Structure formats: structure tokens, C-alpha cells
Amino acid sequence: MSTVETFEKKIGGIHAIPDLAPQWKKLDLAEILTRRAAFVSVSQNKSLYESWGAQGHEDHRARGSLPATVKVVEAARNAHNFVSFNWVGYSVFREDYPKSIFDKVQYETWIEKLNFTEELKVKDNELVDELQALVRPGDLQFNELALQTAFVGTQLPLELARKQVEVIVFTGIHLDWCIEGNARSARDHGYLPIIIGDATGCAKPEQEAAAMERINNYFAPVISADTFVNLISQQTESAS
DSSP states (O other): OOHHHHHHHHHOOOTTOOOOOTTGGGSOHHHHTTSSEEEEEESOBHHHHSTTSTTGGGOGGGGTHHHHHHHHHHHHHTSTTEEEEEEEEOOSOOTTSOOOHHHHHHHHHHHTTOOOOHHHHHHHTSBOHHHHTTOOTTOEEEEOOSSSOSSSSSSHHHHHHHTTOOEEEEEEEOIIIIIHHHHHHHHHTTOEEEEEEEEEEOSSGGGHHHHHHHHHHHTOOEEOHHHHHHHHHHHHHHHO
16 A cells, blocks of 8 residues: 555545556655645635635635645755756736637637726735735736636746756635646646645535546656655654
């Protein structure tokens, strides 16, 4: 039994997080998490976490992804190998974005029932306060410009290349959209993505199990925040 399986059994696991797919059970995730790594938070903005936000009806604040993300960030900050921290915004107000005709009608439809002032649009896309408090000088904060990936039209690819990153740990919303899209892009670019399942969320809770199973089966290991912290703590124990 792998370290991850043992720890998940010890803590009881998170209901929607599946068992590691057979291929990931062949990996030593503790060793992989000693390689040069980046943390990437996607769309953990006020839009999704505040009741007044454009997507606030999804109620992600009550669903636990924020405390799980805080755990992950704090553990990654204490790990010597995390060399890049990225906070990626995802705005539903995309009037000024470059867009195809598909994008145009889709983006218009997202906001056609919203009556937001320009000031509130800016506030809607701000990183939620609990995570903004964890941002440090040298971290990157930027918006996705493509439909569901930060690997197109942003500084992320250059950041990862210059810092010789191999592993990318993802948290954020939405699991079945930006997180899955970025996991797929990360694999296609040669990176090793790891998804923190309880630090993510779909628009509806009942959609999460299927999304995690799909991602875990094909694109990236899905683990809990507590498992991540445990794997990182093994670095400290082995170094002492």
C-alpha cells in the first residue's frame, strides 16, 4: 500500500476524492513533491466566494475549498522546492478580452442578467481576502485570457520555464473547467500536475465526484490537502 493510500485511510479521506488511479499508485508522490515545483491557484476570487459576487450563488465559501487551499499554500511555503507561486484570476466580465465569435456570444451570455458597475466588476475579480493575505512579493497575479487555461496568452509558461519547474500543484475553481483544462495543458507541456481535490469545486457539488474521477483517471493525481501536507512534511523529516 502506498504512502498516499495509507494516509487517506488514516484521515478518512474526502468523500468525492477517488482512490488513486492504478498508474499513479506506481509513483512515489513524496519524491515527486521534492522536485522543483509551482503552486497555481485558479479563480479563487471574490466572484465565487462572496455572496454578492457574480458567481456567489455557488456558495464556495461554505464548501471548504478556502481552508484547504490555505493548508496547501502554508505547506508549500515551507518546502524548499516550491519556487513559483501564481494567483490566476478568472473574470466573467470579458468585454475587453480578445475573442472569437464563439467567445463573444458565450461571454455575453454569462453577464447578460448582471448589473455590475465598473467598480464592482473590478472587485468581483479580486483574489479572496483569505488568500490575498498569503500573497508575497515575487508571486505572480494575473488573469486567464483563454477560455480554460493559463498556458495561453499569459506569463505563466515563461515563469515556469525560467524557474525550471517540473511539478505544478493546482487549487481553484471550477474543477471541471479551469482546473481540468489547466491539468490537461500542463500534461501536454510536459509538466507533472497534481490536483488538490478538496481545494477545488464545481458549480454544483454533485458534479465533483465525476470530475475528480475523470481527471484522476486520465490527467493527474487527485489528492486531499491533508495528504499534500503529509507528503511535504516527509521532506522536513528526511532532512532532519
